[in-house]
Amino acid sequence: MVHKLEVDSIILEFGHHRVLQDVYFTSETGKITGILGRNGCGKSCLMNIIYGVLPATDKSIRIDGKPIFDGYRDPQLFRYLPQFNFIPKDFTVRRIFSDFGLDFASFINWFPEFEKFHQRKLGKLSGGERRIVEVYAILAAKTKFCMLDEPFSHIMPLHVEVLKNIMLEEKKNKGVIITDHMHRYITEISDHLYVITNGKAHLTKEADDLKRLGYLH
Amino acid sequence: MRILRSMLSFYSSFAFAGFLLTAACLGTLYTTGIAMFTFLFWIKVGTMWIIYYFVDHNKRKEYYYYDNLGISKRVLWIPALAFDFLVFIVSTIVLMLKMNGSQTGG
Numbered sequence: 001m002v003h004k005l006e007v008d009s010i011i012l013e014f015g016h017h018r019v020l021q022d023v024y025f026t027s028e029t030g031k032i033t034g035i036l037g038r039n040g041c042g043k044s045c046l047m048n049i050i051y052g053v054l055p056a057t058d059k060s061i062r063i064d065g066k067p068i069f070d071g072y073r074d075p076q077l078f079r080y081l082p083q084f085n086f087i088p089k090d091f092t093v094r095r096i097f098s099d100f101g102l103d104f105a106s107f108i109n110w111f112p113e114f115e116k117f118h119q120r121k122l123g124k125l126s127g128g129e130r131r132i133v134e135v136y137a138i139l140a141a142k143t144k145f146c147m148l149d150e151p152f153s154h155i156m157p158l159h160v161e162v163l164k165n166i167m168l169e170e171k172k173n174k175g176v177i178i179t180d181h182m183h184r185y186i187t188e189i190s191d192h193l194y195v196i197t198n199g200k201a202h203l204t205k206e207a208d209d210l211k212r213l214g215y216l217h
Numbered sequence: 218m219r220i221l222r223s224m225l226s227f228y229s230s231f232a233f234a235g236f237l238l239t240a241a242c243l244g245t246l247y248t249t250g251i252a253m254f255t256f257l258f259w260i261k262v263g264t265m266w267i268i269y270y271f272v273d274h275n276k277r278k279e280y281y282y283y284d285n286l287g288i289s290k291r292v293l294w295i296p297a298l299a300f301d302f303l304v305f306i307v308s309t310i311v312l313m314l315k316m317n318g319s320q321t322g323g
Binding site for chain 1: 221223226230278279281282288289
């Protein structure tokens with residue numbers, strides 16, 4: 001079944017500074033929606049607003065036409081990967097996969113070198129390995145929409161390619177919203193690409209739009 | 218089961234501090250007598266607030282893990298603090314009864 005997420009009228013202000021103004025975008029099952037923007041333009045804030053953990057001045061978030069207020073309360077609707085490490089270091093990989101209802105064998109098919117890490121605590125893994133476990137847990141867990149904030153940070157290009165393939169596989173079952181500064185990876189896999197500039201989300205149609213909107217030189 | 222395990226994992230990260238403070242309160246109560254109970258009661262409440270303040274700050278990123286499992290901050294904290302306080306109250310009552318019993322017996 002195809003689910004549609006509609007985000008509109010997002011307004012975020014910090015004091016007199018308006019970070020996001022009247023942002024609109026959509027995402028749906030089977031599509032990857034990329035969001036690009038300069039540092040501090042409000043990409044992470046936008047994801048936090050959709051997830052429900054950051055109050056906005058105004059917002060309207062709907063899934064299949066039904067308003068959603070606190071997305072974080074229901075993992076069947078949203079899963080969210082923040083841009084920082086968020087899984088407790090003393091949890092084993094096995095425990096994490098159990099918590100998210102994931103099959104470790106499927107993970108090993110993608111990353112055979114992780115087989116030896118099954119019983120290992122997350123804190124004993126390198127930064128890149130830790131990030132891969134975090135991205136996979138959010139990406140592969142059952143949900144309608146998953147939001148990934150800088151999933152490629154600290155990950156080597158070989159593994160980024162694997163993660164991109166997992167995203168293409170997982171989008172069959174969910175809508176994926178992704179933001180990262182590695183814009184080439186994002187543009188390669190995104191079905192829809194938005195650039196946030198001057199507080200607004202602009203849907204891009206061609207590569208030159210990134211220059212026109214001031215994201216690239 | 219998953220929720221209970223997550224709650225236990227979360228509580229275990231600061232349970233030792235809670236038990237240590239309860240033990241210190243009980244030790245003080247044992248040596249100074251029941252008259253100190255009100256003071257120790259508020260000491261326990263105050264230290265629980267301090268534990269909450271520091272743990273909440275240190276674990277603010279980890280809340281995203283529990284949110285992704287559908288477990289809110291409130292579900293993590295309320296049972297943990299309630300259990301910690303219950304241990305304090307029950308152990309205080311047991312100690313008071315024993316102190317009372319030993320005074321009556323003597």
